[in-house]
Structure formats: structure tokens, C-alpha cells
Amino acid sequence: MTKKTIFMIILSFLLSCFLTFSNFKETKDIPKEVYRVYLNGNSIGLIKSKSQLEKYIDNEQDRIKEQYDVNKVYVPKNLNIQKEITYNESISSISDIYEKIKDTEPFTINGYKITISAVDKDQDDKIINVLNKKIFEDSVQNTVKAFIEEENYEKFANNTQEEIKDVGTIIENIYIENNITIKEDRIAVNDKIYLSVDELSQYLLFGENTNKSFYTVKPGDNLLEIAFNNKMAVEELLVANTNLKSANALLYPGQQITVGMLSTAFNIVEEIHVEEYQDIEFKTEIEYDTSVYMGYSTVKQAGSNGLNKITKKIQKINGNINSAIITENIEITPAVNRIVVKGSTSNIKLGDTGYWAWPTDPSYIISDYYDWRDGRFHSAIDICCTGYGSPIYAANNGTVIIAETSPSKSTFGKYIVIDHNNGYYTLYSHLVGLNVKIGSVVTIGQRIGSMGNTGYVIPAPTKDDPTAGTHLHFEIRRGLTYETSSSLNPLDFY
Structure with missing residues (x-):
């Protein structure tokens, strides 16, 4: 065998090996279209068909379908399936991927958020x-x-x-x-x-x-x-x-x-227009006579209530009055004050439990009562709608023991407490102005301050509505001292 023949045989063998290897490599490098499955951002495998996985998940969820009365169940929210091209990565079975998902993330159903x-x-x-x-x-x-x-x-x-x-x-x-x-x-x-x-x-x-x-x-x-x-x-x-x-x-x-305490998910606003007749309660005036003895008391003039026709605009939120205004106030019959004559030596510092003056002007609205409110007890009545800066009157004779701004903005704001020197105390808060000071002796019906919205009020005042929340928080209390006194329902005294 000649050298040339041997050379040709070797060359043919090498060429055959090269072609065989090339064909094998070409077979291995054929690109495949697959889907990579991500759960919570992490790859958990490749699958051939996205729709097959979705169908498999749906077919396995009879319990969910029965519980929620739905026809279809979907993949978890944190499952992401992305198409990609691969050459030689192994493909997972649909059931293997399902097993990795089912106990890790919840499946989903169609609904409304x-x-x-x-x-x-x-x-x-x-x-x-x-x-x-x-x-x-x-x-x-x-x-x-x-x-x-x-x-x-x-x-x-x-x-x-x-x-x-x-x-x-x-x-x-x-x-x-x-x-x-x-x-x-x-x-x-x-x-x-x-x-x-x-x-x-x-x-x-x-x-x-x-x-x-x-x-x-x-x-x-x-x-x-x-x-x-x-x-x-x-x-x-x-x-x-x-x-x-x-x-x-x-x-x-x-x-x-x-x-149980209500916790309503949203605020239901009701705006109402009211036209009604309102009794205007008469006031009691005290006259002192130096010619009669201490303890003497007689009615010089009987009082009679008046009658006004008022128009109100009231906004309620979840059944509670949020704001109210009186837009029209027409006097039908004027009130006639009662006049009581007392001996001049009577102690004007001593409150008279038989007579209590209403602390605001007439044609008012009681916006909150002496009652439970949102799980907390409201130990007063709230009176509104006589106007920002309108007069606040002493409910009875007594001595002012507090006339200041409360230290916390979340409480009374400017307020007054009167000791009626008979075991009773009255408190007037959220005032915009004070007309008395500690130690002042006041008489029933005397102006002591002005209605306002200081302290914590709802709604809170704003730049656009600086008088929002204007009202009087009015308490009557009884006890040996103001600090140890207990609240009473003010409406029981009128």
C-alpha cells in the first residue's frame, strides 16, 4: 500500500469523524421555545406549555370551586410565566411544577377588589x-x-x-x-x-x-x-x-x-333642611330687696315662653350631627322673663338649685347629648348654632375657680368652671373669649364668655372655614370638690 493510499485513508477517517461530531453538535444546539416559571421572583423550572399548567391548576381545584361557587381557578398572583429560548436545559413536568406551587402560594379566582x-x-x-x-x-x-x-x-x-x-x-x-x-x-x-x-x-x-x-x-x-x-x-x-x-x-x-361599638367603614353624609317652631324659654331675673329678710323669695312677674320659627341646615355623618346652622330665625311671640324678688342679704355666691339659666342665647341646637358616644361616655351636652362669639352665660350664682386654656390642645381649649358653693359645679369649654377670671363672683345669667371652637372640636377649623366646630361643651357636676365631682345630665335641670 502506497503512502498516498495510506494518507487518503487517514484523511477520510478524520473527515468522517469531523462530520459525525458536527452533526451531533448541531442536534444538541437546536433552540427550543419553552416557558420559565417564576414564583416570588425565583425560577422553579421550565415547562413546554403555559396553557397546560394553567389548565392543570384549574382541574385540580374542585374544593375551591365548590367553596366559592366559581367555574375557574387561576394561578397565584406571585406566579410569573415567561417565554424564552433554550438549547439544552431540562424540562420539568407540569405535575412537578404544580407540587412546588400548591403549598407555597394561594391560587386565585376572579372577583372585585x-x-x-x-x-x-x-x-x-x-x-x-x-x-x-x-x-x-x-x-x-x-x-x-x-x-x-x-x-x-x-x-x-x-x-x-x-x-x-x-x-x-x-x-x-x-x-x-x-x-x-x-x-x-x-x-x-x-x-x-x-x-x-x-x-x-x-x-x-x-x-x-x-x-x-x-x-x-x-x-x-x-x-x-x-x-x-x-x-x-x-x-x-x-x-x-x-x-x-x-x-x-x-x-x-x-x-x-x-x-358592641360601631366602626363604620365609610362616612355616610346626610344633609337635611328643617323648618320648625321652637319654644324660647323665658329667663329668670333676680331682684334683691333690702327691706325683707334673708331667705325671702317671691315671684314678682310670672314668666312665659316665646315662640320662634327657625330654619336649620344640619349635616349628619353616620347619624351624628357634624355641623348645623340656623339660616333664619323669625320671632312669633316674644318670651316674658320671670322676675323673682329675694332678700338683699341673700348670699349671691350661693347657687339656687331651683333656678338654672340656659347657658346660651335662644334658638340653639343640641348637637350631642349626655350619653355614650363611640364607646366613650360624653359627660356633657354640646350646644351649637347661636354663632361664633355669641354670649355664654353663667347657669347659676357662684365663684369662678377655673378660667384658662387647657394645657392640652386635645381637650377643652379655653374654659371656665364655676363653683356654685352648694356642691354643684358647671363647666363651659371651647370658648373663644373669657369675660371673667379666677375668683370672680358671678350671678345667674351673667355673661362669662363667648362661644368658640378652641381645643378639640369636630369638624376642626380650617383656613377656609375658621369657625368650623363652634359649640359649647356644657357640664353640670356634683361633689365635695370639683376634682372629685361626678357629672350629671344637664337636661335634668331644665
């Missing part, structure tokens, strides 16, 4: 998940009707309110103060999902209040006592139990009543 924006900056937005928008819409209607009498609400909604001819009330507007957005979304099945109107209505009224409970009516119970004993105003109790129409509703032993 509802965001209720907070009005106050120090509160958080509320997120509500439902599968059907109508559940939320009906629950909102139920919540509104808990604060506004259903008949009145329906007349407003249907524009069938009767025009006021002499006196009466009409609703001018009803709206929700919070911004509410409804977005179709995939809802994780481990998130709270409201499936019924009743369940969501309870949340919209009570929030996540774990103190909500049920009281079983006993013989002799009435709503006023039940409310007070459970730290609720009777109005709050009626809101929580929409089947009870008034504070005088008939109860029966064994009846279940919902009790």
Missing part, C-alpha cells in the same frame, strides 16, 4: 374583596338605611319628598364622603372574601370589632337600659339592630340584640 379611602390621614384605607359587585352595592344600601330611616331614604332616592308648606324636614343630599374604587381583579383564596350581603353589611357597620356580641333580653328590659349598660347610645343600638325602629320598640324575653 374594593378600596375605601380613609378620610382622616391617620387612618388606613379599607380593602374589601367580593366575587359579585351586587353584594357590595346591596350591603352599602343596608348600611345607609341603618343610619337613615328607610322610608325617608326611599323618598329621597325616588325624588318623592313632599314640599315643606309650613314646618317639616326634607333631605337635601345623601352621599358617601370616602372615595370608593371598584376594580376587577384576581383574588387570592386565602384573602378574606365576602360571600353574602349579611356578612358584608355587618363588617361595614362594625369593622373587625371583636367586642361585638349578642344580648339576650330579660323580662323588664328596655332599649335605653340595654344601650347604656353596653356603653352605647340608644341611636347606636338602633343602627346595629335595624329591625328595631325606635327607642320604644317592644321587646320580648329571649330576643337577641346585637351590642
Whole structure:
């Protein structure tokens, strides 16, 4: 065999090896279109088909479909499937990828994510998940009707309110103060999902209040006592139990009543227009006669109430008066003051428990009462609508023991306390001006200050509305000292 022949044989062999290797490499380097699966940002494998994984997940979720009455279940929110090209990476089976997902992240279903924006900056937005928008819409209607009498609400909604001819009330507007957005979304099945109107209505009224409970009516119970004993105003109790129409509703032993502090998810604003007649209570004037003995007292002139016709604009938020103004005040019959003559040697520092002067001008509105309010006891009455800077009067004779600005902005602002030297004390707060000082001796009906909005008031004053929140917080207390005294309901004295 010649050298040339041997060379050709070797060359042919090498060429054959080269071609074989080239074909093998070409086979290995064929690109493949696959899908990389990421869970919480981390790759958990490659699959051939995105749709096959989605279908596999859906087919395995009979329990979820039955629980939520849905036809389809979707991948978790934190699962991301991206198409890519690979040459030689191994492909995972659909079942292997499913096993990595199922116990790590919750699957999702179609629904609606509802965001209720907070009005106050120090509160958080509320997120509500439902599968059907109508559940939320009906629950909102139920919540509104808990604060506004259903008949009145329906007349407003249907524009069938009767025009006021002499006196009466009409609703001018009803709206929700919070911004509410409804977005179709995939809802994780481990998130709270409201499936019924009743369940969501309870949340919209009570929030996540774990103190909500049920009281079983006993013989002799009435709503006023039940409310007070459970730290609720009777109005709050009626809101929580929409089947009870008034504070005088008939109860029966064994009846279940919902009790607990309300925590409404949004602010329902009701703006009403009121025209009514208001009695103007007469004042009592004291005249002192030097010719008669101490303790002598006689009525020189009987008093009689007057009558005014007033027009009011009232804004309520969740059933409570937030602001009110008197837009018109027409005197129909003037009040006639009662005049009482007393012996001049009577102690003018000593309050007379038989006569108490109202602390504001007439044609007022009581915006809050001596009662429970939002789980806290309001130990006073709030009186508004006589005007920013209007007179505040001493409710009885006495000595001023406090006339100052409270040290904390969150309390009374400028306030006055009078010791009536008979075990009774009165407090007047949120004043804009003080007409007396500590040690001043005051007589019943004497001007002691001016109504204002200092301290903590709702609504708070702003640059655009500097007189917002104007009212008088008025307390009557009894005890050996002011510091140890207990509050009493001021309306029991008038």
C-alpha cells in the first residue's frame, strides 16, 4: 500500500469523524421555545406549555370551586410565566411544577377588589374583596338605611319628598364622603372574601370589632337600659339592630340584640333642611330687696315662653350631627322673663338649685347629648348654632375657680368652671373669649364668655372655614370638690 493510499485513508477517517461530531453538535444546539416559571421572583423550572399548567391548576381545584361557587381557578398572583429560548436545559413536568406551587402560594379566582379611602390621614384605607359587585352595592344600601330611616331614604332616592308648606324636614343630599374604587381583579383564596350581603353589611357597620356580641333580653328590659349598660347610645343600638325602629320598640324575653361599638367603614353624609317652631324659654331675673329678710323669695312677674320659627341646615355623618346652622330665625311671640324678688342679704355666691339659666342665647341646637358616644361616655351636652362669639352665660350664682386654656390642645381649649358653693359645679369649654377670671363672683345669667371652637372640636377649623366646630361643651357636676365631682345630665335641670 502506497503512502498516498495510506494518507487518503487517514484523511477520510478524520473527515468522517469531523462530520459525525458536527452533526451531533448541531442536534444538541437546536433552540427550543419553552416557558420559565417564576414564583416570588425565583425560577422553579421550565415547562413546554403555559396553557397546560394553567389548565392543570384549574382541574385540580374542585374544593375551591365548590367553596366559592366559581367555574375557574387561576394561578397565584406571585406566579410569573415567561417565554424564552433554550438549547439544552431540562424540562420539568407540569405535575412537578404544580407540587412546588400548591403549598407555597394561594391560587386565585376572579372577583372585585374594593378600596375605601380613609378620610382622616391617620387612618388606613379599607380593602374589601367580593366575587359579585351586587353584594357590595346591596350591603352599602343596608348600611345607609341603618343610619337613615328607610322610608325617608326611599323618598329621597325616588325624588318623592313632599314640599315643606309650613314646618317639616326634607333631605337635601345623601352621599358617601370616602372615595370608593371598584376594580376587577384576581383574588387570592386565602384573602378574606365576602360571600353574602349579611356578612358584608355587618363588617361595614362594625369593622373587625371583636367586642361585638349578642344580648339576650330579660323580662323588664328596655332599649335605653340595654344601650347604656353596653356603653352605647340608644341611636347606636338602633343602627346595629335595624329591625328595631325606635327607642320604644317592644321587646320580648329571649330576643337577641346585637351590642358592641360601631366602626363604620365609610362616612355616610346626610344633609337635611328643617323648618320648625321652637319654644324660647323665658329667663329668670333676680331682684334683691333690702327691706325683707334673708331667705325671702317671691315671684314678682310670672314668666312665659316665646315662640320662634327657625330654619336649620344640619349635616349628619353616620347619624351624628357634624355641623348645623340656623339660616333664619323669625320671632312669633316674644318670651316674658320671670322676675323673682329675694332678700338683699341673700348670699349671691350661693347657687339656687331651683333656678338654672340656659347657658346660651335662644334658638340653639343640641348637637350631642349626655350619653355614650363611640364607646366613650360624653359627660356633657354640646350646644351649637347661636354663632361664633355669641354670649355664654353663667347657669347659676357662684365663684369662678377655673378660667384658662387647657394645657392640652386635645381637650377643652379655653374654659371656665364655676363653683356654685352648694356642691354643684358647671363647666363651659371651647370658648373663644373669657369675660371673667379666677375668683370672680358671678350671678345667674351673667355673661362669662363667648362661644368658640378652641381645643378639640369636630369638624376642626380650617383656613377656609375658621369657625368650623363652634359649640359649647356644657357640664353640670356634683361633689365635695370639683376634682372629685361626678357629672350629671344637664337636661335634668331644665
